[in-house]
Amino acid sequence: MKRIEANAKINIGLNILEKLPSGYHSLDMVMAPISLADEIEVEYTGRRGEGADLIITTNKSDIPTGEGNILYKVYRAYYEKTNLPREEIRVHLIKKIPHEAGLGGGSSDGGAFLRELNKYHNNLLSLEEMVDLSKGIGADIPFFLINRCCRAKGIGEKLEVVENNLECEVILVKPRFGVSAGEAYANFSRLKKPKAAGIEKILTGLKENNISNVLCSIENHLEQGLILTNGDINEFKDRLLTVSDMKFFMSGSGSTYFTLVKRNIAQETYKTLKNLFKDCEVYLCNFL
Ligand SMILES: C[C@](O)(CO)[C@H](O)COP(=O)(O)OP(=O)(O)OC[C@H]1O[C@@H](n2ccc(N)nc2=O)[C@H](O)[C@@H]1O
Numbered sequence: 001m002k003r004i005e006a007n008a009k010i011n012i013g014l015n016i017l018e019k020l021p022s023g024y025h026s027l028d029m030v031m032a033p034i035s036l037a038d039e040i041e042v043e044y045t046g047r048r049g050e051g052a053d054l055i056i057t058t059n060k061s062d063i064p065t066g067e068g069n070i071l072y073k074v075y076r077a078y079y080e081k082t083n084l085p086r087e088e089i090r091v092h093l094i095k096k097i098p099h100e101a102g103l104g105g106g107s108s109d110g111g112a113f114l115r116e117l118n119k120y121h122n123n124l125l126s127l128e129e130m131v132d133l134s135k136g137i138g139a140d141i142p143f144f145l146i147n148r149c150c151r152a153k154g155i156g157e158k159l160e161v162v163e164n165n166l167e168c169e170v171i172l173v174k175p176r177f178g179v180s181a182g183e184a185y186a187n188f189s190r191l192k193k194p195k196a197a198g199i200e201k202i203l204t205g206l207k208e209n210n211i212s213n214v215l216c217s218i219e220n221h222l223e224q225g226l227i228l229t230n231g232d233i234n235e236f237k238d239r240l241l242t243v244s245d246m247k248f249f250m251s252g253s254g255s256t257y258f259t260l261v262k263r264n265i266a267q268e269t270y271k272t273l274k275n276l277f278k279d280c281e282v283y284l285c286n287f288l
């Protein structure tokens, strides 16, 4: 049995460019891998071919363990693409990344498992082939195949690795409710004057470790759309503004908000926020 990690991500600025004929949206955003991670225990039983399948168990009862799990979708797509006889594999998924949280939890599991499967089969598929195979399963999966700080375009599959020299930690505050990516995107069309993130300024700030330039350039079109109709997000954002003078930003399609803190005050800030948000999941993470 081998154990692989599937880390989360945050979006540092997210602009939606347009709605595509496919119904998806083209994006310009920055994504960064962070240390919060799921664990996936993988065991190849040795059985292959007819009757071999993927057997999933997990520690969370509200995560599907059949064909609805992103791991299963990746497994099926991999063997269809390669025409290899299916290996029987048992996976135990230890979830630590909250779902419907804007942290890429399911997609990260899919990306980590796809990398593992391909490695087991002597890297039969190229990175481009894995991106192509996975982007339709989860638009964030291609990012996790690279798993470095990136500027992401397209629907999330056009990735350019960028430098992240920020000397700070990331504190996540995840409220009890979740948000589905589909709902967040559906709201975008209601936005009359979306406020764009300064992506170039964010990239320069990351490269030069200029935290204030990063913080003052972050916007998220998905959050702006949700604020128009999602009472939970509205309430939570107000709460963040009133109980703390820190700047919080929604990651991806939400519901998690994050703030960036200098390393020397990270622990005490984490303790303060855990106290202020007892009804939320609060995580202290570092950039990977
Ligand atoms: C919000 C982000 O997490 C930013 O990193 C991603 O864009 C969303 O990634 P994801 O949750 O893996 O998204 P998927 O599960 O592939 O898609 C869920 C739904 O989000 C919408 N969707 C997703 C990605 C995209 N570029 N445009 C979209 O419109 C589609 O309605 C899609 O049916």
Ligand SMILES: Nc1ncnc2c1ncn2[C@@H]1O[C@H](COP(=O)(O)OP(=O)(O)OP(=O)(O)O)[C@@H](O)[C@H]1O
Binding pocket: 062, 063, 064, 068, 069, 070, 071, 093, 098, 099, 100, 101, 102, 103, 104, 105, 106, 107, 108, 109, 110, 138, 140, 180, 181, 252, 253, 254
């Ligand atoms: N391995 C998995 N981990 C988490 N959720 C999964 C998984 N497989 C399928 N799901 C289902 O997919 C839904 C979306 O999962 P999740 O939100 O973690 O994925 P994501 O789209 O990559 O992340 P997010 O949209 O939160 O950034 C979950 O609500 C769950 O029902």
